[in-house]
Amino acid sequence: xAVLRLKFTKNERDxxxxxxxxxxxISVLTGILLFSLGLFLKVxxxxxxxxxxxxxxxxxxNMLIAVGLIACAINFLGGKICYxxxxxxxxxxWKLIMLPYIICTFFFTFCVxxxxxxxxxxxxxxxxxxxxxxxxxxxxYKDTDTPGRCFLKRTVDxxxxxxxxxxxxxxxxxxxxxxxxxxxxxxxxxxxxxxLRSNVEGKYLMSGVPFSCCNLNSPRxxxxxxxTNNSAHFNYEHQTEALNLWMRGCREALxxxxxxxxxxxxxxxxxxxxxEVMDACLSVLTGVRYLQTSLENVLRQGDLNSESDGxxxxxxxxxxxxxNLNIIKCLGKGNQIDTAxxxxxxxxxxxxxxxxxGPDNVPLKEIPEAS
Amino acid sequence: xxxxxxxxxQQRRVHLAQGLWLLSWMAVMWGGVIFCLGVYLKTELxxxxxxxxxxxxxxxxxxxxxxxxxxxxxxxxxxxxxxxxLDPTRFPRxxxxxLAWFAVATVLCCLxxxxxxxxxxxxxxxxxxxxxxxxxxxxxYKDTDVPGRCFQKETIDRLQMEFRCCGNNNFKDWxxxxxxxxxxxxxxxxxxxxxxxxxVDNRYLLDGVPFSCCNPTSPRxxxxxxxxxxxxxxxxxxxxxxxxxxxxxxxxxxxxxxMELMNSTGPGVLSVILIQLSVLLSLRYLQTAVETAMVLEDxxxxxxxxxxxxxxxxxxxDLKINALTMLKFGQVDPNAAEGSSEVADAxxxxxxxxxxxxx
Numbered sequence: 001x002a003v004l005r006l007k008f009t010k011n012e013r014d015x016x017x018x019x020x021x022x023x024x025x026i027s028v029l030t031g032i033l034l035f036s037l038g039l040f041l042k043v044x045x046x047x048x049x050x051x052x053x054x055x056x057x058x059x060x061x062n063m064l065i066a067v068g069l070i071a072c073a074i075n076f077l078g079g080k081i082c083y084x085x086x087x088x089x090x091x092x093x094w095k096l097i098m099l100p101y102i103i104c105t106f107f108f109t110f111c112v113x114x115x116x117x118x119x120x121x122x123x124x125x126x127x128x129x130x131x132x133x134x135x136x137x138x139x140x141y142k143d144t145d146t147p148g149r150c151f152l153k154r155t156v157d158x159x160x161x162x163x164x165x166x167x168x169x170x171x172x173x174x175x176x177x178x179x180x181x182x183x184x185x186x187x188x189x190x191x192x193x194x195x196l197r198s199n200v201e202g203k204y205l206m207s208g209v210p211f212s213c214c215n216l217n218s219p220r221x222x223x224x225x226x227x228t229n230n231s232a233h234f235n236y237e238h239q240t241e242a243l244n245l246w247m248r249g250c251r252e253a254l255x256x257x258x259x260x261x262x263x264x265x266x267x268x269x270x271x272x273x274x275x276e277v278m279d280a281c282l283s284v285l286t287g288v289r290y291l292q293t294s295l296e297n298v299l300r301q302g303d304l305n306s307e308s309d310g311x312x313x314x315x316x317x318x319x320x321x322x323x324n325l326n327i328i329k330c331l332g333k334g335n336q337i338d339t340a341x342x343x344x345x346x347x348x349x350x351x352x353x354x355x356x357x358g359p360d361n362v363p364l365k366e367i368p369e370a371s
Numbered sequence: 372x373x374x375x376x377x378x379x380x381q382q383r384r385v386h387l388a389q390g391l392w393l394l395s396w397m398a399v400m401w402g403g404v405i406f407c408l409g410v411y412l413k414t415e416l417x418x419x420x421x422x423x424x425x426x427x428x429x430x431x432x433x434x435x436x437x438x439x440x441x442x443x444x445x446x447x448x449x450x451x452x453x454x455x456x457l458d459p460t461r462f463p464r465x466x467x468x469x470l471a472w473f474a475v476a477t478v479l480c481c482l483x484x485x486x487x488x489x490x491x492x493x494x495x496x497x498x499x500x501x502x503x504x505x506x507x508x509x510x511x512y513k514d515t516d517v518p519g520r521c522f523q524k525e526t527i528d529r530l531q532m533e534f535r536c537c538g539n540n541n542f543k544d545w546x547x548x549x550x551x552x553x554x555x556x557x558x559x560x561x562x563x564x565x566x567x568x569x570x571v572d573n574r575y576l577l578d579g580v581p582f583s584c585c586n587p588t589s590p591r592x593x594x595x596x597x598x599x600x601x602x603x604x605x606x607x608x609x610x611x612x613x614x615x616x617x618x619x620x621x622x623x624x625x626x627x628x629x630m631e632l633m634n635s636t637g638p639g640v641l642s643v644i645l646i647q648l649s650v651l652l653s654l655r656y657l658q659t660a661v662e663t664a665m666v667l668e669d670x671x672x673x674x675x676x677x678x679x680x681x682x683x684x685x686x687x688x689d690l691k692i693n694a695l696t697m698l699k700f701g702q703v704d705p706n707a708a709e710g711s712s713e714v715a716d717a718x719x720x721x722x723x724x725x726x727x728x729x730x
Contacts, residue, residue, distance in 0.1 A: 144591075154588050184605055210593070211582040217525060219521070219524065221581060
């Protein structure tokens with residue numbers, strides 16, 4: 001007793017194959033979409049690679065790229081299968097691959113869902129990475145003469161100007177490190193020597209920030225030096241002055257930027273997954289299964305243009321499960337040695353069942369050899 | 372003697388109509404592209420409208436937008452003509468509109484050539500406009516409390532950071548204006564009083580620049596004040612320091628940017644001119660070939676297509692005569708008036724004549 005048996009004429013079979021072909025090509029396009037989203041995320045992360053410490057965040061865009069490529073490959077294959085299904089000669093080629101293809105599609109749909117969920121889980125790792133990366137970058141801001149770090153100053157300046165942020169958590173991060181290189185400090189001046197001696201590590205610390213922290217919206221020309229000293233500037237109070245420098249920290253700014261990108265990508269991938277589930281499970285699997293079974297029935301009947309039955313499973317669920325379990329058990333037995341013949345499979349064991357010698361049940365006479 | 376005659380079989384006429392239909396739809400698409408180019412150029416000019424003094428340069432994107440729209444319309448009409456050209460019942464209604472179409476298409480081609488010429492000719496005007504606009508912008512930089520000018524500071528800062536430039540011609544323009552507002556100056560300080568007294572207009576001038584002039588690629592933290600004083604900073608030489616501030620002036624930067632934008636639209640405009648001309652010529656051939664075929668005994672036979680029915684000189688003469696006739700149409704013709712009064716007298720005599728024999 002087959003599960004969900006339906007009758008298919010030749011026209012209906014052809015139409016079914018065509019509809020499945022179109023759906024497969026739409027799925028190829030969604031696969032390309034996934035691939036390009038993964039590529040975009042990878043490019044964005046690499047653009048700010050200098051500001052991120054070594055953390056395992058590349059796995060998200062890599063997963064998206066891989067899933068996108070697999071989607072294209074699977075759906076391209078599916079499209080080819082459906083295209084060939086219309087012609088029974090070509091269908092025979094694909095007979096064996098149909099079932100593995102259906103299983104692969106299930107597995108790949110699950111991968112898409114995992115990819116979507118990973119987009120949302122990346123945030124914690126990213127924050128850690130940005131925190132460490134920005135601390136390092138601010139520390140090496142002054143090392144424009146050290147090979148490997150000479151462009152860090154420009155990177156940090158462009159970052160602060162572009163994202164409207166200052167420092168790691170706020171502008172006070174700049175007070176704790178020396179961001180002016182020693183080769184621009186006049187060591188003969190008393191003020192410089194005092195500052196260097198005022199802390200344990202001999203760093204030239206000052207309550208000043210680089211120019212890239214300056215806020216564009218301030219009505220007043222930017223105050224970069226002696227930021228916390230109210231008497232150093234006329235009509236200035238640093239506690240209430242909010243427009244002079246950028247108040248936001250760069251870690252927060254970058255995190256917000258990347259979270260926004262990943263949320264959009266995650267949403268798109270989820271929608272793609274929903275589409276794939278509805279498309280793949282309902283249409284492709286059902287349709288491909290029906291196509292497969294109905295074509296097999298046509299071949300059995302011998303008439304290509306006739307109607308044939310298509311079904312999901314040949315017998316009911318229980319029988320199919322039992323048959324598959326037996327197959328698995330036999331596969332398991334194939335490795336075991338049969339101990340009945342002392343382990344030797346070549347001994348011919350006589351049949352224990354009674355031989356059937358015709359209607360009279362008389363054994364055959366031996367025909368004498370002709371001499 | 373017709374100009375550039377070509378023989379057309381029925382097959383060739385059909386091919387010409389089909390090819391011209393495709394070509395006119397391509398021209399419609401290119402017309403759309405030209406329109407979009409015009410819109411883009413206009414938005415870019417409007418974005419920086421605050422640092423421009425006049426809007427003379429806006430004539431270039433305006434013409435591009437107008438020509439783009441007109442080109443979409445005319446080429447759509449051309450495609451309709453192609454569709455009707457092989458149907459002898461529907462083609463005659465296009466006879467008069469086609470004359471107007473040719474005139475419009477010629478005008479469009481001339482306008483496109485004018486746009487290319489204008490984009491080079493107006494460069495000087497653009498530079499002048501930017502010079503005045505930037506000078507005002509720098510002068511009113513400090514007036515963040517004056518309504519109407521409060522965003523001048525932000526505009527100039529953004530401009531200098533985005534285009535990597537400083538001042539009008541170079542950074543020294545900032546030494547000649549007071550860019551620090553009086554409300555942030557401590558008038559009790561000796562330094563401030565000295566500076567204000569040092570010039571005739573009592574302005575607070577200093578050899579410093581705003582932070583937006585700072586160059587991020589400099590290896591040294593930005594030096595903004597006391598730029599001409601070598602002793603004010605350690606290991607600093609004013610004449611040889613190149614990377615500290617942006618060396619380019621904003622007028623030069625903006626002019627280069629807009630000229631590059633307009634030059635990049637050049638190939639697009641030239642290809643539209645070529646396409647429009649080919650649509651024009653092909654449609655003329657199609658029109659004359661189909662019209663010649665329609666008057667033949669065998670409409671499916673060979674016909675000749677030409678550009679002009681007579682030679683160039685004769686066509687110009689004909690046009691002159693036509694134009695003069697149309698002008699004369701409005702005037703009263705004295706010969707015609709006398710002729711009509713003579714006719715009226717003759718009629719009156721005829722009327723008077725019959726009654727006399729009766730009596």
